[in-house]
Amino acid sequence: xxxxxxxxxxxxxxxxxxxxxxxxxxxxxxxxxxxxxxxxxxxxxxxxxxxxxxxxxxxxxxxxxxxxxxxxxxxxxxxxxxxxxxxxxxxxxxxxxxxxxxxxxxxxxxxxxxxxxxxxxxxxxxxxxx
Amino acid sequence: xxxxxxxxxxxxxxxxxxxxxxxxxxxxxxxxxxxxxxxxxxxxxxxxxxxxxxxxxxxxxxxxxxxxxxxxxxxxxxxxxxxxxxxxxxxxxxxxxxxxxxxxxxxxxxxxxxxxxxxxxxxxxxxxxx
Numbered sequence: 202x203x204x205x206x207x208x209x210x211x212x213x214x215x216x217x218x219x220x221x222x223x224x225x226x227x228x229x230x231x232x233x234x235x236x237x238x239x240x241x242x243x244x245x246x247x248x249x250x251x252x253x254x255x256x257x258x259x260x261x262x263x264x265x266x267x268x269x270x271x272x273x274x275x276x277x278x279x280x281x282x283x284x285x286x287x288x289x290x291x292x293x294x295x296x297x298x299x300x301x302x303x304x305x306x307x308x309x310x311x312x313x314x315x316x317x318x319x320x321x322x323x324x325x326x327x328x329x330x331x
Numbered sequence: 332x333x334x335x336x337x338x339x340x341x342x343x344x345x346x347x348x349x350x351x352x353x354x355x356x357x358x359x360x361x362x363x364x365x366x367x368x369x370x371x372x373x374x375x376x377x378x379x380x381x382x383x384x385x386x387x388x389x390x391x392x393x394x395x396x397x398x399x400x401x402x403x404x405x406x407x408x409x410x411x412x413x414x415x416x417x418x419x420x421x422x423x424x425x426x427x428x429x430x431x432x433x434x435x436x437x438x439x440x441x442x443x444x445x446x447x448x449x450x451x452x453x454x455x456x457x458x459x460x461x
Contacts, residue, residue, distance in 0.1 A: 209442070225355050225364055232362030234355055237418045249443060279444065283437040284430050288367045290438045300414050307413040308420045312339070313379060314409065 211242050211249070215287040221257060222289055226267075226299065229278040229292040235299035236307040238267075240289065252277050254291060273297035341372050341379070345417035351387060352419055356397075356429065359408040359422035365429035366437040368397075370419065382407050384421060403427035 216222050221239040228235055238256040240248065244264055247255035254267045254275040268274030275293035282289050300307040346352050351369040358365055368386040370378065374394055377385035384397045384405040398404030405423035412419050430437040 208445075209440070211442075223353055223367065225367060227364060232364075234357060234362075234364065234420050236413065237353065237355060277443065280442040281438040282440055282442055283366065284432050284434070284439070285437075288437075289442075290364050302414050304414070307415075307418075308411040309414070310339070310412055312341075312410040312412055312419075313407065315338075 209282065209286055211245050213286065214242075214245075214282065214289075215285065216241065217287075219259075221259070222287060224254075224256070224289040224291050226254065226275065226291050226293055226295075228295055230294075233306055234308055235275075235293070235295055235305070245289075248277060248280075248291075254293060267299075268296065271297070271301075273299065275299075339412065339416055341375050343416065344372075344375075344412065344419075345415065346371065347417075349389075351389070352417060354384075354386070354419040354421050356384065356405065356421050356423055356425075358425055360424075363436055364438055365405075365423070365425055365435070375419075378407060378410075378421075384423060397429075398426065401427070401431075403429065405429075 214222050220241045222241070223237055224240050225237050226235045227233065239259060240255070241257045244255040244257050247264065254277060256265055256267065258265050266274070274296050276296070277291060277293055279292040280289060281292075298305050300309065302309070344352050350371045352371070353367055354370050355367050356365045357363065369389060370385070371387045374385040374387050377394065384407060386395055386397065388395050396404070404426050406426070407421060407423055409422040410419060411422070428435050430439065432439070
């Protein structure tokens with residue numbers, strides 16, 4: 202296949218009926234998955250323009266730059282998209298912590314194996330399960 | 332917080348209006364993100380029962396076990412959930428390849444930096460961008 206012909210742009214992705222596409226945010230070097238949030242074409246354009254992650258808040262109906270109040274911004278290293286062009290994978294360098302709970306990653310609780318082990322080990326050390 | 336009181340079960344997650352929750356599938360050791368698919372409470376229960384990933388296909392309106400036709404199954408190692416309980420992170424050991432295109436991961440195309448670099452390096456070696 203021809204690379205140029207195959208290459209997709211912002212308007213080519215499969216946004217859902219609300220105009221959104223999920224973005225998996227991953228720390229570029231440790232490959233830790235930090236969070237999942239939603240972009241629309243405008244927030245994706247802002248992300249590309251600024252090199253920081255911008256999302257659309259479904260609950261607040263507004264654009265937000267990750268870290269705009271906390272300072273915990275995400276510098277964008279790479280943006281990949283999947284085979285059916287309906288999900289983004291954004292590799293970032295996370296300043297501070299990704300989660301509003303002050304955990305390094307939003308994925309700090311475990312369903313399986315059952316939670317009685319108490320903590321999850323990650324690159325930043327043990328994170329309490331709650 | 333009390334671990335037992337905080338621990339969530341299958342019915343406690345925030346499914347969307349169609350009863351679905353996105354599941355990010357990550358190779359447990361390399362931490363490569365392989366794909367994103369959707370579960371409902373029933374497919375999550377099947378996943379926990381069988382130790383293999385089960386999803387709900389939005390396009391075909393049916394349950395499917397990853398690899399049921401290709402043999403490229405995913406052995407579940409760990410299931411995490413995020414701070415607002417509306418996304419799952421499933422760590423698996425992927426047999427063969429995750430993508431129907433035969434790429435190791437569904438995320439084999441790049442939006443940024445621009446695609447003229449031609450290939451993306453990953454653990455399995457270079458994957459053509461198309």
